[in-house]
Amino acid sequence: MESQFQLTNSKEIIAYLAQKFPNCFTLEGEAKPLKIGVFQDILSRLDGNEVLSKTKLRAALRAYTMSWRYLYSIKEGTNRVDLDGNPHEVINREQMEHAQQQLKESKEKAKKLLKDRTKEKRKTIREPSKKAKTLKIGDSVKVVVGKKPIKVQIINIEKEHIKVKVGTGMELTVKPELIINK
Structure with a gap:
């Protein structure tokens, strides 16, 4: 039995979805809010397609919807879109506030991570403890x-x-x- 190629990287999966469903997924610019239940829609559209595993698809969608670019797109009154780009339910205030909270937490985490990395880099740079004396014959x-x-x-x-x-x-x-x- 011949094994088929499978996408495993979240970025590759999102690129595949953007190619397959260009009216729903974007790689650049402003993201579109996705319809709730888009995971099931993707599975039904790719019926029998072995390119994606459910687990990898779920992880890729999670990464996509947790990206800052996507979280910025969640605004009250904006329509979510299905795989064909057709408008669906309207985003309410609670959903927008949740997205803003996720964005805030993500930015704080990134800021802390950057601060910790900078601190670690400073630790690895050695300060000369004493100035080395000049070498002479007989030392x-x-x-x-x-x-x-x-x-x-x-x-x-x-x-x-x-x-x-x-x-x-x-x-x-x-x-x-x-x-x-x-």
Whole structure:
């Protein structure tokens, strides 16, 4: 049995619905308030179509109707539309207030999320704790070699490398960024 292609992403599903029902769904500009029960209407129109699962369709419709663009469209006195764009029931004050509350909560959540992300970014930016002192020949410093830093003495400073001497007498050439200078 051959498996058919199925839309799984909410954005893809809404794009599919906008293509299939252009008088009802839009991808840009002002959204149209959807008729209550549009989920069942879609299922009956796509009868036998395996492109959408009910669960994914429900999630996509939820995302669409919770978008700021859609919530802005819910205004008292405006008609809801069916799949063909025909006017249906009129939006009442209670429905409009509910949409405005949803919009307010969504905006507050987005604002908090943005604030938290900004706070996290600030935490990850390291402030230099102390200004590193200038390296000189003869200074004792630590160099990161492997997992542990080892104590060494600087014996020569070149443009891109620093020559150091380990306590055993072995000399190493290291990059300046591997030196821990406190």
